[in-house]
Amino acid sequence: MKKNKKGGNPSTDYIAGSDTLVYALGGLGEVGKNMYCVEHDDEIIIVDAGVKFPGESLPGVNYVIPDFEYLVKNKNKVKALIITHGHEDHIGGIPFLMQVIDLPVIYAPKFATFLIRRKLEERKLANQVKIVEYDGNSSVKTKHFRVGFFSVIHSIPDAYGVYITTPNGTVLMTGDFKFDLTPYEGNTDYQKLAFIGSTGVTLALSDSTNSAISDFSLSEKKVGQQINDIMKNVKGRFIVASFASNLFRVSQILEAAVANGKKVAVFGRSMENVVDIGQQLGHINIPKEHFVKAHQLKHIPDDKLCIVCTGSQGEPMAALSRIANGTHRQVKIMPGDTVAFSSSPIPGNSESINKILNSLSRAGATVLTKSVLSNLHTTGHASQEEQKLLLQLVKPEYFMPNHGENKMLKIHAKTAIDVGVKPENVFINKNGDALILRDRKVYRSNQGVHADDIYVDGYDTSGLDSAVIKDRELLSDNGLVSVIVSIDSRNNKILCRPNILSRGFVYVKESKKLIRDAEMIVFEALKKELEGKTTFASIKNTVRDSLEPYFLETTQNSPVIIPVILNKHSDQA
């Protein structure tokens, strides 16, 4: 057995049929597009299928998804997709995955099944897969695996962790979790976690998002108390923006409003949706008479009105932005208003949030954020002390931090060692790295599986087109060449000539011909590509392979080439 370059862990060759493999196609070295697989012989269980939101570094890209190539090659092995909870970075990849493999069954907890069904119905895919709801008492059996579930607390209802008993040991995945000792709804199943721990966990994967945050995270109930305290004291209208997907938060805001004699108006499509779903599923139990519609606002005294809205991240088209900059039809900020952000800024959004804060302030509102009142928001992810508690309950023999950027994984690894996991039993992996379970021991595999990022556009752009284009112009700098390709993946057709945007590469005015020629080269290469069966990954490679030599030859330069695939399939279905 030899040491490999990735640390002190011994590596070995995979013995098909007797070893069990554990690898990630997404979620390691990043926050997003989570996809973890456990493979034994002729069976693969997939845990989560998420997207990543690319942020400013990838202009024109709406989603990043894992390259599913390995799963396509082994599609007959895929026995089930298990979903831990309903956030986009865990379910957003399902429609893409279903385009390339026949998924026999999706197991998901109640709230997630609801969101998945809605997503698949929008894309006319709902009939192509069996969706089975699970809870903490469920178990799933396949030839080689037994899968069980334990409830955890996260920032969405119905979040679970998963443990998979394999022929070579038990693999536990926390899913996204935090410990909340006084949760608003639901609870961590401490007893089951400890029981799994006492039966012996070979390998644990645990959420690393907040591994750099010391202490224990704030209880969701403390946030509810804070919001209630604010509402007690506000004299004018109270406007609060939050993440729509955090039903606990939305529900607590509504309860505080009712407790303080305020009517509630809900603004923003996703917020309206979530209140609707929350009522349907029983997470929100506020009688109808407390809600008011936009046209009724003028009849409500200022101190009797609470507005709940989207836009806590400064999204330019969200309700709060329009309220702040005076373009909202029903609500304009006036002196006496109090606006609370029950949220924290996602990195990259601080500038747009700051803009709104200033607009609100200029218009005379009192603005409250987490930096002023620290109890205005709490995270859904475990910080260090919670990560330690998880490890104390589960007592894994081997540990692989997941769900995080490399620096987060490293800190989480150190935490695990502090709690008592042997340093040589901790693995900091990348997507595609594989671990081998063999008789309750874990080794690094000498060979990984193929993993890559796939950039996708074409879904959920409704109402955002002009903004997206504007962003693209603003953002595609630093020597980038975005190649926008519109295809219809049902009949493998290119829908229009590829469109190339460049920034920091060549002056556009001086190089109109260069760019036009490049667009033709891509078009020809893709036409050929699309004659046979193809995949997103393959299209991406074709774009790159066709342009790189051309640019190098004509400009002696190698810009970063980002293929953006606008898949028009669902829009026409």
Next chain:
Amino acid sequence: MKKNKKGGNPSTDYIAGSDTLVYALGGLGEVGKNMYCVEHDDEIIIVDAGVKFPGESLPGVNYVIPDFEYLVKNKNKVKALIITHGHEDHIGGIPFLMQVIDLPVIYAPKFATFLIRRKLEERKLANQVKIVEYDGNSSVKTKHFRVGFFSVIHSIPDAYGVYITTPNGTVLMTGDFKFDLTPYEGNTDYQKLAFIGSTGVTLALSDSTNSAISDFSLSEKKVGQQINDIMKNVKGRFIVASFASNLFRVSQILEAAVANGKKVAVFGRSMENVVDIGQQLGHINIPKEHFVKAHQLKHIPDDKLCIVCTGSQGEPMAALSRIANGTHRQVKIMPGDTVAFSSSPIPGNSESINKILNSLSRAGATVLTKSVLSNLHTTGHASQEEQKLLLQLVKPEYFMPNHGENKMLKIHAKTAIDVGVKPENVFINKNGDALILRDRKVYRSNQGVHADDIYVDGYDTSGLDSAVIKDRELLSDNGLVSVIVSIDSRNNKILCRPNILSRGFVYVKESKKLIRDAEMIVFEALKKELEGKTTFASIKNTVRDSLEPYFLETTQNSPVIIPVILNKHSDQA
């Protein structure tokens, strides 16, 4: 079933033979003299037998112990004493208890058995009881009870909680505990705690000492890191005072000294003892060559010397006090010394600690305390978040906070309700209040058992006599009459005429005759009392009953009468 005055809990009559009783003879409404009993039919299990250190309010009293009257009356029922850990407020009452009942067996964890044996050997009582060592795998069975144990973390090695399965449900007592997710030595048995929780805990008693402290307490290892950091940087001698009984702390100080190339000198009898015991039992693993004796100090360079000593509470006769005021034979403070208090002031000691801090500072030492460096000390008791975690793991149906003053019990009760225990299932009790377990339900009993404080003097006063007398003169104010009675409890003899000290009652000069007469009255009453078999409680009552009418008649006043029993038994044995 009627409501009684003590809250919303229903109360009922005890049905002997079928109900199970749970009550405390000490530990409720106070921090100290812990003694909790579980009784069913003809069996009583006692958990802990502690003393309380009375502090300034009780002049002339060295210990307060529970009144054992109820146990004496039911002595044939007592099947076992179970000790949770070796602190004095849990084991200090054992010799007193053994004077009044025949204890068949004491179950205690390893470190505690060591301390108990030493204590009983000093008093020639070691042969009168069987001492059995238990650990987390042990169980004790009697006719009606099964007792199991789970390891916890506290500020002393080998601390356990206890669960007692009775015919009417399971009673769990945490003992003194904290959660330390990165403990220095040992660990909480999370898996067992959660397992007990999942099998159903009817009634839980949990440590309330720090119920008013929010958050999670600091890990012991962080204190070790802090001490190591200080040692790395000190230029002169490093002197550190701590609680001798905290072997984890002492051990970490010694390890930091060795890691920083320092020799260690240990000063103070209890500190020398604990280092000795720690080495014997394997808690301290520092090679002998790192220790130096007092006479070798002058050969050690200042920056190569670490002195570990007693006196962190400002005790006037302890090593640090003598070092600070220049009366220590081998060590005098000089500029360049760093003195660290790895401790926190116990309420009541702040003035004497402050005096030492000033002496040290005047002599040129740099003084470090927890108020400057918060990581210099950590508690051994769970704060609020840990209390919540315990409740989440154990999920008791009914809850009785213990080990704390009334205000602590009340806050702990609120915490339990926040975590989900039904408000009507939480009992804030006093010593002597009894709970009835009946078919996994808990009721308040209409009748409690007798409970009272007994003030005792006569043990462990060696070397402190003059100080004690001085303190008595200073402290016995507020209309107090201390009646000091010296007896030999082996042969029921009064050893000298009772001695009465009074403050704030009558001017001593004007009332010499009054006091002398009072002393004679007590003497006569006690002589009669001691003709038959008697108990401390009974002596105490005789003192009070004989004096109260006399004082009322002669002075129209009723001073608080505090009988102080100097039992000379062991001194002469």
